[in-house]
Amino acid sequence: MSQLWLIFICLYLLAGCSEQQQGQAIPDMPRFAEQQLAKGRGIWMGTCRNCHLLGVSGAPAVTDSDAWAQRIGKGKPALYQSALNGIKGDDGNYRMPPRGGNGRLKDEEVRQAVDYMVAAVETLSSSN
Numbered sequence: 380m381s382q383l384w385l386i387f388i389c390l391y392l393l394a395g396c397s398e399q400q401q402g403q404a405i406p407d408m409p410r411f412a413e414q415q416l417a418k419g420r421g422i423w424m425g426t427c428r429n430c431h432l433l434g435v436s437g438a439p440a441v442t443d444s445d446a447w448a449q450r451i452g453k454g455k456p457a458l459y460q461s462a463l464n465g466i467k468g469d470d471g472n473y474r475m476p477p478r479g480g481n482g483r484l485k486d487e488e489v490r491q492a493v494d495y496m497v498a499a500v501e502t503l504s505s506s507n
């Protein structure tokens with residue numbers, strides 16, 4: 380019986396830890412009236428959210444304003460290029476897949492998704 384309790388306590392602690400590692404509540408993604416950003420939101424939700432909402436596998440999360448400040452500092456054209464062409468890691472594998480892995484997205488749509496993500500990062504960081 381005491382062993383069973385030990386297992387429960389361990390599971391409880393483990394659950395607590397993994398929650399803390401994520402370290403953040405799921406953000407409410409902002410909406411914008413501007414048409415290009417509204418379109419970008421739809422694209423972002425469909426393709427980019429998977430990695431960029433919470434920051435899966437090294438992706439900068441939308442809530443991580445520090446990580447984004449550096450990237451935004453490179454300028455929009457550089458961000459468009461990375462989103463279109465992807466970013467490879469040292470092992471030669473893509474970390475950020477070209478077009479977020481969605482080959483059906485047009486260049487214009489990828490850029491709209493980037494614009495939305497940058498606008499969302501700025502909105503989320505100012506509301507905190």
Ligand code: HEC
Nearest residue numbers: 426427430437438450458461462466474475478479492493
């Ligand atoms: C499979 C996960 C994944 C998906 C899906 C994904 N990304 Fe990324 N993204 C990453 C990772 C990982 C990085 C960080 C790469 C690095 O710097 O090593 C990144 C970085 C970026 C950056 C910063 C680039 C830079 O130059 O600093 C932009 C912009 C970006 N992603 C846009 C997008 C857009 C737009 C989409 C959807 C169309 C998208 N991502 C979908 C994983 C993803």
